Amino acid sequence: MGKSDLYLGLDVGGTHTDAVLVGEKGIVSHYKAVTDHDNLLLSVRRAIEEITSGVDHKKIKRVNLSTTLSTNAIVENRLENVCVIISAGPGIDPDNFKIGKSFHAIEGSIDHRGAEIAGIDDDAVAKIAGDAARKKIKTFAAVTKFSTRNPDHEDAVAEILGTSADFITLGHKLSGQLGFPRRIVTAYFNSAVWRLYNSFADAIESGLGEMGIQGEVNILKADGGTMPFSLSREVPVESILSGPAASVMGIVALCDITRDSVVLDIGGTTTDIAIFAGGIPLIEKDGISLQEYPTLVRALKSRSIGVGGDSAVRASGKEVTVGPDRKGPALAAGGSQLALIDAMNYRNIVSFMDTRASAEGISVLAKKSGLAPAKLADTAIALAVKRIKYEVDAMLDEIRNRPVYTIHEMLEGREIRPEKVYVMGGPAEAFRGLLADAFGVEVVVPQNYDVANAVGAALAKTTIDIELFADTGRGTMLIPNIGVKKSIQHGYALADAERDARAYLAEHLNGLGVTARADETEIIESSSFNMVEGFYSSGRDIRVKCQIKPGVMARLA
Amino acid sequence: MIKSQKRMGLIFFPAYDWAISPTHPEREERLLYTQDQLREEGIFDIDGLVEFKPDIATEEDVMRTHFCFPDVAAVTTESHMISAGGALKAARIVLDGQVDRSFALVRPPGHHAMKSVHGNRGFCNINNEAIMIDYIRDRYGMKKIAIVDTDCHHGDGTQDIYWNDPDILYISIHQDGRTLYPGSGHVNELGGPNAVGRTINIPLPPETSDEGILFAIDEMVLPILKDFKPELIVNSAGQDNHYTDPITNMNFSAQGYAALNDKLNPHIAVLEGGYSIQGALPYVNLGIILAMAGVDYSCVKEPDYRPGALRQDARITDYIKKLKDVVLGAYFEPPAYQGLPPYGEFMTRKKNIYYDTDGIRETQMESILRCKECSGLFSLETFSTVYSLSLGVEIPIGACPACRKEGGKLIASAKKSGKYSTIQVIDRVKKEYYRV
Structure with missing residues (x-):
């Protein structure tokens, strides 16, 4: 980082859009606004304009962007019609992997060493192309089994389609990893968001041009790294689910994590858990799942659970429950449902907004359930902490029990033992002492955690x-x-x-x-x-x- | 996303850093292409199918089943303990109710390892299935268990271990021993006097195809299982009946293997042999896993599969049809032993064992106390080209007081005699396994 260089990090999240400018000496400025879901571009532009006002734009050397554009398009099914062409050869019936409205399984087979068993059916591809043209389908995805061992068949499909395709995703370009069904899903999503993503990218590019910002542009990925803007236009699917990873990388920048650690991001609705081994965040072995679809998109290993400050607190008889849902804001914030943060207010762990509303809510539910108010609040808080601890342990267990394939790893495998817990998010401070008791290790709540996501975006490296x-x-x-x-x-x-x-x-x-x-x-x-x-x-x-x-x-x- | 009908656990341990020797069939990459195929097919993303890490078997686990000379450490390596531990894990996840079915895809194999172990024979040192079954009986109190061994080679080790045990039904389907290693497994090998008909051998002629093996399952194995009513069925899942296997002569296919598992419906399968590592194993394993999990396997075929070319000769079909009556007779009306010593006396059997892999020759003198109350006190005197005269004594599960007492006396006098280099005791009543 040069002396007067500035890095701009931008996280367009589900609720908020956060931006920071980071200079050599740290955070120069930050900005927060509610995300306009109907116009993400406007949210981005406004954030950049606001945070760079009064700054020499030439000093901005990097603009790193984490956006929910692709994720939302997939989740909300705003997808372009894609013609998917696959060849499977012997194995599981490829009809199981049907995706999208135009799915074609054709002849052709490659084995595990990359040897061609049966040639690709050129005529079938040509026929499918003609059919797609009549239906005005212009984006394609071609995936063949074992294409990572021999991409010839996917390349052949691309050649036959030629100019009739505006864009085609070839499975082998996404990842070297095996996993035919994941490759199909990932290729399909990539093509299905390609046009939307690229028009967004065009607008960002011209917007930055107009503002005179000439720094390099990178896009955040779910593995906590970035990819160059130009590359992201080819693999927009790699931009999905990058938000949580940006936050984790923010913690890396804000704290000097060198040991085995747990990172908790406690929000209103959920708590996200990430695990560090020797200061490095763990990566999901196979790729992240989106909407029940396992993909090949690399991601940090994480787990999201229904515990947050606004988790609903209920009692049926003397049985107290916390979450997993949120019914609007807590009573203290003017909501109508007793929530976890109200219980914390009542026990003076925090003093959050309207503490009287919290106390009233506790006493009403206490009367109804026949529990003493303090007992009710304590039970709810203990349940939430217990749940977090349980899930962290389950995750560590899963890592410990992950299969290995050599005798060496079986005997020498190193076990992860967290020595610190880092907590961020609105209710972080409230949980500090409770988590320290539960985990028996030091709990750190970093300063500026509220902009950790944008800081992570600004400083993440290319992966x-x-x-x-x-x-x-x-x-x-x-x-x-x-x-x-x-x-x-x-x-x-x-x-x-x-x-x-x-x-x-x-x-x-x-x-x-x-x-x-x-x-x-x-x-x-x-x-x-x-x-x-x-x-x-x-x-x-x-x-x-x-x-x-x-x-x-x-x-x- | 595919959902399996049955919850299925897979223990996959390919031991990528272990081989008998660099060009031996039992070498590092044996399961490499299987793993490639399973990953590429997305097996591990099937809803209901979970991969588990093997446990590591303990010395106690081995000593519960085997007499090891001079000791467990001398005849095993870490890989054997992990492979056996993989079978133990497969048992635990089923019996603890975590899954409905499990398959231990582990190596090295085990079914040629006999009760007494001096080294490696038929690529096996310790018997993974037997170690698992004895563990199950110790820890889960299960009594009647059936093993169906579908490896192309006769599972002479497993047969030896359960020869005298009336509660373990051992059925082996294999290429006729007159044409293949280890040469045993004939229809007249039926178990010891107290367990006649609990060892069943179905030797099939070379070039038997899907039709013949599935006939043996339908017409011989399933009726016998129906009568025996085991609490648990274990498949010793060798994959060397395949038409591409380099060291056997059968014509079984991936579709055949999948159909076999569908029909047999074993609770637990443990991998045994199978050395066509590119042409067969990836497809056979895929077929078996899908069949066990209750997922459609109709499209699983070898790239060079031509059903017409593998059609079975009519003479083979006739031969197997005739074999049916012999096999069913062996189970339902087994011939009685002639000329047995009276109850209360020892019956002896002398055996010479050759360890092909390690080139060891072993001589055994087996004794079993004829007993009306239990399966009888068992002892085994053994010496080999690598170890001097030793003794193994087993007080069997459910041993009567007389046999237990006799066992104590036998151990004491053996110790006093000073003629044995090693004395090993398996006390299945007290659950104690030790060297004296």
């Missing part, structure tokens, strides 16, 4: 992950999602593959205008198997996963 697959028997090396395919010699070994993975990753990023230091690329999985046919070695099956992990440009701690 990327690739999977290299080499088969010396077939003489091929492939990194599907960045379009690398080359011939290799029989002597190609694991060390060559690791070197190639790093080099191609760096080259790809350079092409996108991102400079990554060599020590930022990290090999996360690496294996080489001798393949034997008959009793002779027929080559090596080499796999390398390489990434740039989530991190921040600077810490404000």
Whole structure:
């Protein structure tokens, strides 16, 4: 970060739009407004205008944006009609994966090593293209089974479609990971939001131009990293569900997290949990789910539970419940439903707005249930804390019990033991002492947590992950999602593959205008198997996963 | 999203860092392509299907089942303890009610490991299924359990372990022992005197296809199971009956394997052999998992599957039809042992065992006390090319007071004699397993 450089972070969330300007010495200014759902563009423009007023726009070197545009379009089903063309070969009946109104399973098959078993049915593709043209469908998604091992069939579909497609998502460009059903869903969503996203992107671009802001623009992803604006136009699906990740990265910037930790974002309705191992947030192994659809979109490992400051407190007889729902604001904030924060008000853990309304609500419910008011409030608070603790433990358990595939990992696997709990969100301060008791570790409530999301957006670094697959028997090396395919010699070994993975990753990023230091690329999985046919070695099956992990440009701690 | 009819647990442990030797069929990448196929198919996203991490079996778990010479550590590696632990996990999740069905896709395999273990035979050191079954009987109090072994090789280890146990029904379907390792598993091998008809062998001719194996299931295995009424059915799920397997000669397919599991409906399956790691395992495992979970498997086929080319010869069909009467007779009307010693005396059996993988030769003298009240005190004298004369003594589940007392005397006198390098005791009544 240069001396007078400014980074602008913007999080257009479900409720609020937050923006911050961060300079070398920390947060320069921040801005908060209610998000206008019908006009996200206006929310973005207004936020940028407000926060940059009185600032030399030339100093803004980076504009990082986290937006719910794609997420909302999918959740609200405002999706463009997409023609999905798949080929499955032998396996689970592909009809199970039907998605969208125009779904076509055609002949063609590739096996797990990338060998073609049956050619793609060109005629069927041409016929589908003609049919789509008549129906005025202009966006496509092509996904074939094992395309990450051999993308030829997906490429062939793209070639046949040619100019009849405004846009086509090819499955292998999304991720190197296996998972045919996830690839279909992800490709479909990507194409279905492509046009909407790109018109939004055009407007942002011209808006920034008009304002004279020339810094680089990045889009936040659900894994807590960013992607360059130009790339996001090709893979808009990667922008889904980035909000919670922005908040987590904000905590990384605001606190110096170096140990195993738990991060809690306690809001009005829900609490989001993230886990850190040695200061690094954990990533979901397979990708995030959206609306019950598992996708290939990489995301931070997180869990959202129905406990928040506004969680409804009820009693049926002497049985007290908290949440999981919210029925508007708490009594203290003028609402009509007794909520968790009212119980906290009553016990003087906090003093939030109208404490008298809270006390009245508690005494009414206490009378009805036959519990003493203090007992009622304490039970509700204890329940909420217990639930949070339970869910954190369940998450840690899940991580501890995650399957491993080598004896080494089975015996040497390191267990995560949180040493600190970081809490943000409106009721954070109220929970501090309670959580410290429940977890038995230090609880930190960072300053400025209310803009952690925008700070995280401003300072998040570019992340990327690739999977290299080499088969010396077939003489091929492939990194599907960045379009690398080359011939290799029989002597190609694991060390060559690791070197190639790093080099191609760096080259790809350079092409996108991102400079990554060599020590930022990290090999996360690496294996080489001798393949034997008959009793002779027929080559090596080499796999390398390489990434740039989530991190921040600077810490404000 | 696909939803399974039955809640299914999968314990997948491919041991990517373990092999018998670099080009041995039992090597690192054996389950690599299976895992690729399962991931690509999205198996782990099926609603109702959960992947579990294996447990690690303890020394006690092994000593409950086996006599290990000189001790457990000497004949096992971590991989064996994890593989057996995978089977234990498969049992726990079913018996604790977390899932309805489970499949332990673990390696190394186990069904050639016998009661007495000096090393590795038939790629196996310790018997995963037997360790699991004895654990289930100890911890969950289950009594009657059936094992249906569908590996192409006769499960001589499992047969040996339960030879004298009337509560464990062991049925093995395999390629005829006259044509394949280990050479045993003939129809007349029926169990010890107290457990006649509780070991059932169904040897099938080479080149038997789906039709023949499924006939054996429908016409022989299922009627026997119906009569035996086990509380639990375990499948020793070998996958080497496949038409592409490099070390066997059968013509079974992925569709056949899936249909077999559909019909058999085992509570727990434990992987055994199967060495066509590219052409068969990815599809066979996919078929078995879908069938066990109650998900449609009709589109699961090998890329080179041609049903016409695998049609079974009419002579094979006739042969298997004739075999039906012999097999059913073996279970329903087993011939009585002739010339048995009277009750209260020991019956002995001498065995020579060859450990093909490790090149060990073992000689055993087995004794079982003829008893009217229980399955009888069991002991086994053994020596091999790698270990000197030793003794194993087992006081069986439900042993009568006389057999328990006799066992105590046997152990005491064996110890006093000083002629055994190692004495190992399995006391299934007290649930104590120890070396003297």
